[in-house]
Amino acid sequence: MTPMPMTSMPLMEVKNLTKRFGGLAAVNDVTFAVAEGEILSVIGPNGAGKSTLFKLASSFLAATSGKVFFKGEDITSQSPHIAARKGIVRTFQETTIFRNMTALDNVVVAHHLRSRASLPGFFFGTKTAREDEGRFRESASEILDYLGLGDVKDMVASTLPHGHLRALGIAIGMAAEPQLLLLDEPFAGMNSEETAQAIRMVRGIRDRGVTIILVEHDMSAVMNISDRIVVLNFGKKIAEGTPAEIQNDEVVIEAYLGREDESEDRTCTLKP
């Protein structure tokens, strides 16, 4: 059994999760848990099954076998919008945003779960529906300010620079008031200064009470930000632990660097 560092019930628990694409097991019998308030990273070499695991956890893919529990409730293979309603919200890689809307409108739309009006209520523009829109606009402004997008909130999203787009993606996720936020490569393509800023941002979100699972390639950022790390290779979990434990794990080093004995090389890749 995997040692669990927490005593209370974990926020999300993944048990023996398997996803097969034809004969290939992209995720193979993976088990781990994330505690409330944690930042958990999932890493692994290319093709290790990180993205598949990410989609399984956020209900964007149906599992072949195994279970995903959220607050003790079985949520395996639900529709993505059901997962979102329960408090599990994912972000997307790169530029998955509503390109033709302004940054503010992107976030206002994403407040959908907080709407109290029904669909006919929207249509007839009831008082509740109108009040909601006003509240959403305020809340969206606040989120954008918090993520440093206050100055560009009225710009059409497709015209925003790259770094802002990533933050906007996270702002959209925040709008749904998640309890668990899954971030898909939040630091990809960033320089070290941008990464440092993004790390502060993600920590800030966690400090607001949001638990975070992230999938990431940038090893120094992962070592810096994570409370715990899960390492995948060929669809299997090969290690789990704190950044310090992972950096010194022989199996992990082997997975990343191959079976070789030049210890200087491995340290420069895995250490921050």
Place this chain on the structure above:
Amino acid sequence: MAKVKTALGASLFLLVYLVLIPWLFRDQPYRLGVLTTASVLSLISAGVWLMFYIGRINMGQGGFALVGGYAAAILVSKLGLSFWVALIGAGFITVVISILVGLPLLRLKGVYFSMITLSLTETARLAAQSLSSLTNGTKGILNLPLPGAVEIAGFTLIPDFASVDKHFAFYFLGAFLTILGFAALYRVVNSRLGWLFRSLQQNEDLASSFGVDVPRLRVIALAICALFAGIGGAFFVTMQQSVYPATFTFQDSTYFLLYCFLGGLGSVWGAFVGTFVLFLSFEMLQGLNQYQPLIYSLIMIGMMLWLPNGLLSIKPPFFGPGEPKKEEARP
């Protein structure tokens, strides 16, 4: 200020549409009939426009219109119901069929959805041909009665169409339904529903990530689309007083697309403007009728090359003062 402008534009449009046009064509029943047809075709096109709005190209609208037409004709001729009940019944039946068809089909995206809806019109036509106990097969259902009077507590709300000038009566009924349809469409687009539909158009995965029930919304959009087709089809059939399997064909389905393209997909009024401009200009060029598909295709290609956002994207609104100032529709 913007509100005053909108109200002014809308009232000017209504004045032209409901007073000036019927007055101008009071002695030309044929032309009035053509304008009535343009109204109802624009209503049917508005459904296609809404499907564009959620990012789906619906090439089966002719099929839904045919369902609406037959539903009304059967309800009136076989069950002896009044036209008014049949009109609502036709809308209802079309919506139910669209939901049953839409639940599986709407999972398809892009060109796959278009291809499968393309076959819907043919399916509807073949069904109309072969279910002859219900539809009279290729002979069609003829001699449909004109709409009767609607009376509430002895007060005549709508007169019997046979007792008045039926061309006027149909014009006003068509205009009323069209105004109602476009007003509803305007509300949809300018409420949170519009935001949700736009979010579906741009990225369904992203929308579902923050809790939008994407499959449900897609079906709702298709149901609204089919409602417009069903009501429009029922009205058209009643105006013609007959329905055949070829009343709405595959060609009509593609014309509905073209009307939307021509008017513009960014503005609610796109389908209305597109239908009136194209349908009326063709009526004026009767001699070109045999080349209609060719010319329509050329217009379609030309639009995509030079005016991808439709006529309404041209800045000076030269469609006459009748056209309400379009909202800068956020595409």
